[in-house]
Structures are given as C-alpha cells and as structure tokens.
Amino acid sequence: MKQKNVSLNDIAKSLGVSRALVSLVLNGKAAEHGIAESTCQRVLAKASELNYKPNQLARSLRLGRSFTIGLVVSDISNIFYSKLARAVEDLAERAGFSLVICSTDEQVDKEQKLLRLLQNRQVEGIILSSSQADCDDLTRLKNDGVPLVLIDRKLDCKQLSTVVSNNRLGGEIGTKHLIDSGYKRPLALAITPAHISTISERVKGYTNAVTEVGIAPWVAEVPFEEVPSYVEALIGRLKAENRLPDSIFALNNSVTSAALVALKKHGLDVPASVGLISFDDIPYFEFMNPAISAVEQPIAKLAEVAFGRLMDQINGSSATAYESLTVELPVNLIVRESTTKQQPN
Amino acid sequence: MKQKNVSLNDIAKSLGVSRALVSLVLNGKAAEHGIAESTCQRVLAKASELNYKPNQLARSLRLGRSFTIGLVVSDISNIFYSKLARAVEDLAERAGFSLVICSTDEQVDKEQKLLRLLQNRQVEGIILSSSQADCDDLTRLKNDGVPLVLIDRKLDCKQLSTVVSNNRLGGEIGTKHLIDSGYKRPLALAITPAHISTISERVKGYTNAVTEVGIAPWVAEVPFEEVPSYVEALIGRLKAENRLPDSIFALNNSVTSAALVALKKHGLDVPASVGLISFDDIPYFEFMNPAISAVEQPIAKLAEVAFGRLMDQINGSSATAYESLTVELPVNLIVRESTTKQQPN
C-alpha cells in the first residue's frame, strides 16, 4: 500500500555518488563546496525524475529544529481564538513555520498535557493563552528551553513574556461609554474562574469607572460551564424581582451571546429596556438589530507582537530583552445602536 | 541558552546499561523481554530524576509514523471551518494524533504548496476542503501514499474518499421552505468560482425547487474576493430599479453576512420587505432580530465520518473499501423569524 518514499540515498545510489554530494547540491551548497556544475545538473535531474521529497522529520532531527510552533488556546472554535489563530498562522507561514493548534477547554490538566506533548514533539516555541492560576508549570517549561509567549491572558508572574490587550482600560472605556450615554445602573457580566486575568482586569476597569462617578459596582459572576442557562436564569430573576439593570456590560463574547439570548427570550428590548455593550467585537454585531456596541481587541496586533517575541526567543536575539516583559495593547471602542439610551430620565 | 535535552543515551550511560534496555523499559516491553523488575525500577527512577522527555521526532523517524494529520481548509477563521477544526481536533487527540491546520484562502497554488509541505512533514493523513477544480494533483498525492479524505467540497472524481453535506437537498429544502412560506420570487445568492461543489449543488437544489413550481430560477453570482461590496451594490441596484426579490437564499455564511449588512444599510426590513434564509447556521442567528432561518450542516458528523475514513486508510483496514466513496450527510432546516411572510398578497 504505502510504498517507501524516495530518500537521498536512493538518489545517491542510482547516480553512483555519495549522499553527502546529493545533500549539498539539493541544499544549494554546491558552489561553496566546489561541486562540478555538470554533477549538479545530474543530481537535480535525478531528484525530480524520482520525485524526491525531503523527509522533514529526518532533517529536523539532525538540525535540532522542527520548524513548528504550537498555539494553545481554550477553544479554537471560539471566534476570537480562531481569528487569532489565523493571524498567527499567516505570520508563521511567512517565517517558514507550521502551526499545531490545541484547545484546552479551560482545563488545567489538559493544558499541561498538551504542553508536554508539544514539547515532546520538539516544537520550537509555544504561544499560549493559559488557563492556569499560577506560572510554576510554565516557568519550568521555559527553563526546559522552550520559547514561550503568553497571549490574551496574563499570569501573575515576572518571568514570562506576555502580550495582552489593555483589558482594564477596555473595561473602563466601555463602562464610561455606558455612563456617558446616560445609564445609571450598569451590570457587569463576568465569568468564573476568577483568576482569568482578562476578566478580572475588565472588572477592575468597570469598577474604577462606576466608582469614579459614585455608582456602586454591580458584578455578576457566571460559571463558565453553564453560561447560557445561568445568564438566562439571572435575567429572569432580576426581571421578576423588578431589579433589572438599565444596561449590561458583557465581559466576553460567550456572555454577550448568552445575554442576547436571555434578553430576547424575556422580551426585553435592547437598548430600549436594557442597554448592552460587549467586550470583544464580532463581525455579526455590526448588522444585528440593534447593532451591538463593543470594545474591540487588536487581534492582528496581538498575534504580531506575540509572534515577534517568540521569534526573538527562538533566534536568541536580545531585541526584546530590554523591553518590558508584558505588553498591553490599546483597545478600541465601537459605538453602535445597543447603547443608545432613548429618553433622558 | 537552550541546553541539550536528556536522551535515552544519557539515561543509559548514567546507569551503565544499554540504551536498548532503557527503551524497552520505557515502552513497557520489559516483561516480554524478561528484564529484571529491579532494573526496571532503576530505569524508571533515573528517567524521572533526569526529567526525560522522549524526542518524538526521532521516534517518528524510526517508526515511520508521525502521529500527525493535516487539516486544510480555505480559512480557519471562518466559523464553519473553525467548528469543523475543533471537532477534528478532538477526534485526533483521542486517537493520539496532533493536528496541523492550514488555510488556503481559496488559492489553488497555496493549497498545493501546503499539501506538499504536509507531505514533506510526513503527516499520516490529510483532511482537505479543496479549492481545486480537478483532482489530478490530489490523486497524485494519494498515489504517493498519503491517506486523504475530502471534506465539505467534493470534486468530480471517482478516486477520492469524500464526506460532504447533502448540499443539493439542502438547497431544495431551503427553497421549498421559502415557497411554502408564500414567497414567489426568491433570489439565490451564490458565490464564484463556480466549480466549488457546495455552491453549485445548492444552486441545483434551489433550481429544482423553484422550477418544480413554475418559478424561473434567479441566481446572482458574487465574486468571492469582494463579497460585501458586490452584494451591497447588487441590493442597491435592485432596490433602485424596483426589482427587489421578495426573499433571498444566501448560499453560504459569507454571503449571508453580506446580505444582512446590505439589507440593513438600505433600510430593508427582514422579513417584512425581504425574507432571508441562510445556508449554514451560525450561533448568532438564533438571537438576532429577526432570528435567521437556516439550513444547518452536521458539522460534528462530517468531522467524525471523515476522520473515521482517514483512520481506516491509515490503518489499512478495508472497512470503508466497500462503501460508496462519497458520503452525503443529511442537513437540517431551522425555521426562525426571517422567513415569516406577514400578509398573503
């Protein structure tokens, strides 16, 4: 069934030369080794005649380079991560790297297992959106010599190169926008576990903003395993008790979806009854009715900076050595219809 | 910087035994080779003491198995493909395979380049949603001994195992739903290039359905590089000329988005002015206003069947040899608000 692939040796044998010669020629090092032009031609011709495909596994083993990097996120089918993955893929491809993508489902043990797996596969570096609460495991990985860049989520950790959005500021901007639009009682919809830095930072930003104008913070924490049902129950309860917020800041795209479902199900109009702004912009928000306001993350830029840092680590260049270890990139407020408060009250 | 990894040899040396011994023990073949229990313990202890990580590259080279498969689609950031990727990832992981994901941007030359790359990397199989018009290239790949399964899009080709949705039937069902809802003049929004089987099949289904009830087919072909602008211009023109369709069947998720944008921009109410149904369901459709009706593809099932067939090819089992080479899986109509015609006219 699976016939043996053509190897360097096969070419060498069928030409009666050494495989060193063949390797040199095929790697374009013929000139610097003074290999006769005519020999080059013969090798090249034979290689294409036999349809030679270099075995990258062997090459990688010998060179100690796999030309592969890993991207580990919680769920590649989440649109935020799939956009990020695509951006990383393009950068990697241009740099001659393949990309292995893994999803952790927010499970720390799965994350650890996948990281070990990638390490065993000799990936040259890893870009990771970690679900871990501390960075012991990751520091160990890094000390093992695996270039590592954290993306999206930061850990409380001085050692690891990290690239994130400015989530705190995003939380602030979004909240201020609600306040500026006339909302008096904005509810922040967060998600557990609480150690996920993106969410906690956004909550901080929210809290700062409301506190500053004398509004008491109001944060609901949604367990990530049961987002839709929990949010629906929450909205239902608040409505029944006549304690609805006048606006909601949904702090990531999964709670935004849940909130939209719940509001629709309970017949609550956006923005007439409840204003809504989302952390994370989604293509579909633009043409929804109402169009959803959002705090947009610079996905392409995140990928770019993270990938750049990873390459610096791989190439051992000290370019980023003197920069701050953690970069926070600016986010962008997109005002649409879902935060347009109708009447002043 | 990058210290050398601990190898089998290091363990062997530091224990004064052969590396064959170490390999056998670590692979659990100690018993069948009559290796002393005490020796096993020493090896295991030393391996964990030195924090040994097996080099999968070396292992793969020796075994002739990379435990990696490739998934090649047009764009991993498209939600359809990212859901598919996630499903494949889970299956692959359970089977002990890593997944390399590549995007082709619908470019045939890029697809060919990526396939070659994957082949050089010795992936054990490839799941491919191809942008190619014919299958010469792919047949060659397969004949090279690379297990290959086409997914999502089929080619006009008798040789390649293929797993797709029943797109023709989906086109029919969606169109019939429009007709049954009282629409008289449904426009099918297709996309070029025309050789993409998903779209051409859906158009066929649409055409069958309208023809059957005596309605003339009306298909607009949108060039895939300029979907949003083209669709907007089209809707604008039709509106200006007072030739608007009473409903639209958007034949994939990119034109659906474009149609929604265009309709909103031109102030056309869905479904009051124009009904809309989408091929491909998207999570966001459920809670949009109006909620969008859709023909849903069985993504998980597609992944499952394709992966199963790939494994059969890899394992050389003839399980699927007698089945039809192409499977078409049933799709599902989801009726929501966007196809609710108000008044009979």
Added chain:
DNA sequence: CCAATCACCTAAATCGATTTAGGAAATTTT
C-alpha cells in the same frame, strides 16, 4: 620527474530513538 596546487568528491559521525538476534552468567538438570 617530484612536489604543490586545484577541482571534485567521499567517509563517517551525528541527531535520538526502536528492534532483533544473540551472548554471558547464573541456575537447573542429569
């Protein structure tokens, strides 16, 4: 005619694992 130079190529080690055939020492059998 011998040595130096040049042009061209090869041998062999190496990366890190797996696997098979077989060997040495200890034990049992007769």
Added chain:
DNA sequence: AAAATTTCCTAAATCGATTTAGGTGATTGG
C-alpha cells in the same frame, strides 16, 4: 561436573537527513 536452560542484558542496524575533515586524481610549477 558437564550439559541444558533460564535469566537478563547488549551490539548493532536502522530511519533519512547534514556536515566536516580529509582523500584522490589531474594539472601545474620548478
């Protein structure tokens, strides 16, 4: 005590490439 087994382990080939130090034969120089 010699022969036959057992028990436990090793040598060496192998996967397919890369790379370095060196070798061979022809040409040139003196």
